[in-house]
Amino acid sequence: MLKKVIVVMLALVMVFNLAACGSNGGQEAPAGGSDTSTSGGSESKGAVTPVDKKDLLFAIDQEPASLDPYMHTKQQGFTVGTLIFETLVKKDASGEFIPWLATEWEFVDDTTIIFKLRDDVTFHDGSKFTAEDAAYSLSLGATSSFSKTVFSSIDPDNTKAIDEYTLELKLLNPYAPLFEALSSFRGAMLCKDARESMGESEYGRAPIGTGPMKFVDWVSGDRIELEAHDGYWGEKLPFETATARIIVESNSRSIELETGGVDIAMELAFSDWDRIEENPETILISGESQSSTFILLNNSMEPFNDIRVRQALAHAIDMQALVDIVFQGNAMVADSYYIPSIIGHKSVGPMEYNPEKAKQLLAEAGYGDGLAIDFYTYEHPIHSVVGEVLQSMWGAVGVDVSIKVVDLATQTDLNNSGKVSTAHMSPAVAIADPDAALMIWPTWRTISIRHNDEHVQELLDAGRATYDEEERAKIYGELQEYLFSKTYSIPVAFPRAAFGTRDYIEGLEFNAALVPDMTTVRFK
Amino acid sequence: MLKFTIKRILVAIPVLLGVTLLVFTMLYFTEGDPARLILGDTATEEEVEALREELGLNDSFGQQYISYLGGVLKGDLGVDYITGRPVSEEVMDRLTTTLKLAVASIVFSMIVAIPAGIISAVRQYSAVDNIAMVIALLGNSMPNFWLALMLILFFSVFLGILPASGLYGAQYYIMPVIGISAGSIATITRMTRSSMLEVIRQDYIRTSMAKGLTEFLIIVKHALKNALIPVITVIGIQFTVAVGGAVVNEQVFAIPGLGKFLVDAIKARNYQVVQGGVLVIAIICSIVNLVIDLLYAFVDPRIKSQYQKSGKIKRIRMVKEEG
Numbered sequence: 001m002l003k004k005v006i007v008v009m010l011a012l013v014m015v016f017n018l019a020a021c022g023s024n025g026g027q028e029a030p031a032g033g034s035d036t037s038t039s040g041g042s043e044s045k046g047a048v049t050p051v052d053k054k055d056l057l058f059a060i061d062q063e064p065a066s067l068d069p070y071m072h073t074k075q076q077g078f079t080v081g082t083l084i085f086e087t088l089v090k091k092d093a094s095g096e097f098i099p100w101l102a103t104e105w106e107f108v109d110d111t112t113i114i115f116k117l118r119d120d121v122t123f124h125d126g127s128k129f130t131a132e133d134a135a136y137s138l139s140l141g142a143t144s145s146f147s148k149t150v151f152s153s154i155d156p157d158n159t160k161a162i163d164e165y166t167l168e169l170k171l172l173n174p175y176a177p178l179f180e181a182l183s184s185f186r187g188a189m190l191c192k193d194a195r196e197s198m199g200e201s202e203y204g205r206a207p208i209g210t211g212p213m214k215f216v217d218w219v220s221g222d223r224i225e226l227e228a229h230d231g232y233w234g235e236k237l238p239f240e241t242a243t244a245r246i247i248v249e250s251n252s253r254s255i256e257l258e259t260g261g262v263d264i265a266m267e268l269a270f271s272d273w274d275r276i277e278e279n280p281e282t283i284l285i286s287g288e289s290q291s292s293t294f295i296l297l298n299n300s301m302e303p304f305n306d307i308r309v310r311q312a313l314a315h316a317i318d319m320q321a322l323v324d325i326v327f328q329g330n331a332m333v334a335d336s337y338y339i340p341s342i343i344g345h346k347s348v349g350p351m352e353y354n355p356e357k358a359k360q361l362l363a364e365a366g367y368g369d370g371l372a373i374d375f376y377t378y379e380h381p382i383h384s385v386v387g388e389v390l391q392s393m394w395g396a397v398g399v400d401v402s403i404k405v406v407d408l409a410t411q412t413d414l415n416n417s418g419k420v421s422t423a424h425m426s427p428a429v430a431i432a433d434p435d436a437a438l439m440i441w442p443t444w445r446t447i448s449i450r451h452n453d454e455h456v457q458e459l460l461d462a463g464r465a466t467y468d469e470e471e472r473a474k475i476y477g478e479l480q481e482y483l484f485s486k487t488y489s490i491p492v493a494f495p496r497a498a499f500g501t502r503d504y505i506e507g508l509e510f511n512a513a514l515v516p517d518m519t520t521v522r523f524k
Numbered sequence: 525m526l527k528f529t530i531k532r533i534l535v536a537i538p539v540l541l542g543v544t545l546l547v548f549t550m551l552y553f554t555e556g557d558p559a560r561l562i563l564g565d566t567a568t569e570e571e572v573e574a575l576r577e578e579l580g581l582n583d584s585f586g587q588q589y590i591s592y593l594g595g596v597l598k599g600d601l602g603v604d605y606i607t608g609r610p611v612s613e614e615v616m617d618r619l620t621t622t623l624k625l626a627v628a629s630i631v632f633s634m635i636v637a638i639p640a641g642i643i644s645a646v647r648q649y650s651a652v653d654n655i656a657m658v659i660a661l662l663g664n665s666m667p668n669f670w671l672a673l674m675l676i677l678f679f680s681v682f683l684g685i686l687p688a689s690g691l692y693g694a695q696y697y698i699m700p701v702i703g704i705s706a707g708s709i710a711t712i713t714r715m716t717r718s719s720m721l722e723v724i725r726q727d728y729i730r731t732s733m734a735k736g737l738t739e740f741l742i743i744v745k746h747a748l749k750n751a752l753i754p755v756i757t758v759i760g761i762q763f764t765v766a767v768g769g770a771v772v773n774e775q776v777f778a779i780p781g782l783g784k785f786l787v788d789a790i791k792a793r794n795y796q797v798v799q800g801g802v803l804v805i806a807i808i809c810s811i812v813n814l815v816i817d818l819l820y821a822f823v824d825p826r827i828k829s830q831y832q833k834s835g836k837i838k839r840i841r842m843v844k845e846e847g
Contacts, residue, residue, distance in 0.1 A: 065562075065606045065607055066607065066608075073564055073566075141822075145563045145567050145571045145575075146563070146564070148565045197803075200608070201607070201608030201609065204607075204608070205607065205609065219617070219619040219780065220614060220618065220780055221617070221618060221781075221785060222690070222691075222778075222779075222780040223781025245690065245778065246778065246780075247689055247778040248775060248778065248784075249775050249778065251673060251676075251776070251778050252676070252688060252776055252777070252778055255676055255677075255680060255681060255688045255689075256688050256689055256778075258681065259680050259681060259684065259687075259688050261687060261688055261689065261690075266721055362767070403644045406555075406789060407556070407791060408561075409554075409555070409557075409558075409561055409791060409792065409793045410555040410556050410557025412556065412557075412561055412565070413555055413556050413557050413560060414555075415565070416565060416572075417561055426567065439566060444568060445565075445566070446565070446568070446569055447565055
């Protein structure tokens with residue numbers, strides 16, 4: 001019996017060792033992944049790139065559903081895509097659009113643009129990039145449910161290749177944000193033949209682009225691996241491989257950065273910013289994101305269909321206090337409906353904090369004895385805190401707020417079927433243009449804001465179709481004033497966001513869309 | 525024994541069917557539209573409706589369930605609504621990682637907890653017993669999330685000797701295994717202790733002592749084997765928990781495991797993934813239960829004879845009926 005016990009115990013130890021070591025064969029550590037790490041210890045060497053570093057490791061906060069830019073809307077997918085794909089034009093630091101895969105372009109009229117394309121570009125599969133691929137990509141953008149918010153003005157039937165390297169882009173109507181959209185990675189160039197033969201699902205899983213890195217592997221839930229594209233037409237990157245690690249938990253992401261497990265960490269939580277900034281081995285890159293947050297009021301639902309109630313709710317909020325509490329000092333109070341750095345921004349708010357006026361307006365609207373409303377939220381670190389603060393502030397003027405906590409799927413369903421009464425929202429803004437920044441306002445939208453105001457739609461249409469920047473800014477200025485006067489929603493904050501890098505990384509610029517161009521990364 | 529095993533496998537079939545029906549029914553009646561979640565808020569109602577049609581979500585409850593079941597019988601668990609990949613591939617990708625981690629955790633738990641439980645029982649109320657029980661209490665009461673973060677802070681940030689997340693080699697397993705095992709070690713230690721206490725007070729142990737056998741031999745040869753039955757049960761339960769319930773550890777250590785994957789799928793109303801994942805976990809639970817039952821027979825000859833007896837009795841009955 002004793003022998004049997006010893007044998008069993010030894011077998012258990014062996015199984016444990018096998019289980020632990022067995023992983024070595026199955027899963028390779030991402031190149032450069034730290035087995036041992038230093039964090040401000042005696043081995044700290046300041047801004048010195050590790051010897052022979054030929055890999056880039058960056059942590060993203062969510063797994064993309066697809067890498068095909070026309071099959072998702074998530075910034076994580078676009079961030080990885082900056083290494084795989086390229087666009088016809090790029091935007092330089094001064095905001096000018098510069099040639100990239102397109103060498104030059106010409107407006108024939110308001111709805112026809114001719115692009116001349118580079119003739120030395122090849123896809124990762126060795127095939128040539130031609131105008132057929134460009135026409136295919138942009139037509140796809142116009143029809144895909146994921147990308148048509150920025151490309152719906154493209155005429156997919158008449159956009160065509162004139163010759164191998166000349167593209168005729170036709171628009172259904174004049175579309176001022178076109179170049180902003182074309183320079184974003186939402187307008188990346190795909191390989192037509194590869195996508196058609198692989199199918200959209202497989203292509204999204206193993207994409208083929210023209211960028212400096214090509215796809216190697218995607219380990220579900222763990223990482224996406226890329227390697228240098230030898231046939232790249234442009235400047236080679238200083239790293240031979242790049243790995244995007246999927247680290248959902250924000251604490252783990254920042255700790256991996258601090259301990260050298262990754263070179264770059266995206267989307268850092270507010271609570272980690274100070275630590276990353278104070279650590280001599282890491283750098284915090286922060287800036288104003290291009291999205292804004294607001295309190296949704298359901299304008300088709302009582303009592304929010306009464307402007308006096310909407311304005312009373314706005315006057316009852318001490319917005320500075322709310323923003324300070326919720327965003328921990330990392331956001332500006334929203335003075336309008338989109339951020340100041342986007343063309344045409346006009347400061348129109350915030351609404352004066354005046355609880356007495358709020359009570360008076362409620363009394364005028366027939367709610368002098370009080371009012372009960374529901375605030376919808378889901379498991380979200382910001383929205384649920386906003387709900388609690390509003391419960392207190394609105395409670396002070398006699399509005400009894402019941403916080404309904406549901407899950408995201410239920411809230412999305414309720415919101416799009418017009419059943420959400422109030423909620424705090426922070427929709428992503430696809431491109432740095434008022435047309436995208438005001439995407440919650442078109443009357444066709446199904447979300448619960450439901451203002452049904454045709455004047456808003458007219459101004460949106462006019463702004464979208466006006467190429468003259470001064471005239472366009474005027475239209476959007478008028479729209480912001482009008483929205484503020486109607487108080488269909490209550491703007492809350494322009495939040496900041498941050499990435500972190502190791503100190504030997506340079507060249508990575510903050511990107512307001514939270515899609516930093518990874519091709520700009522260099523080692524010191 | 526073989527008959528017993530075959531019978532247990534056959535019994536698992538209605539159990540698994542029940543699991544598929546239960547999960548399918550719960551998902552069907554849960555609020556939240558997968559099509560809307562996939563396309564986002566900017567999609568029009570027509571686009572959402574078209575996708576619902578494409579995914580078969582407009583079919584009736586019966587049609588959807590029969591179609592799903594038909595697929596399962598052919599080995600097709602459906603397609604992940606979000607990635608478009610077959611659910612079987614998505615689940616298997618995660619299952620491998622989860623099983624490696626679960627096996628490592630349960631083996632580690634046994635190595636630590638069984639000796640600790642035996643020593644605690646044999647030296648009841650000694651300092652060793654008290655220390656083991658306090659550690660067991662801590663292991664049971666510490667929140668997983670907190671323990672995982674503390675491990676990272678200590679071993680990765682403070683000492684700098686272990687990688688903070690991922691699962692790319694032997695040393696990557698250390699912290700997740702400790703995180704997942706903490707609760708199991710506590711439970712198995714306490715169970716081993718109480719079971720051993722019961723056994724070592726029995727007459728046959730006293731007789732063995734009177735015969736002059738060494739304490740080690742008595743404990744290992746005579747007491748432990750009889751005390752193992754409830755411990756094996758607990759180990760089985762802890763293993764199934766490690767397979768489907770290591771969500772927090774998977775999130776903190778950035779491990780692409782099945783638990784976290786299923787929670788995300790539920791949030792995204794990714795019906796086919798949830799159904800496929802739960803079905804796989806149910807199959808694993810059934811297998812683990814079967815293995816535990818067989819281990820009972822291996823550990824305790826009385827149970828083995830019962831299994832064989834029930835087979836013989838049946839055979840006799842069948843012969844009589846045929847006669």
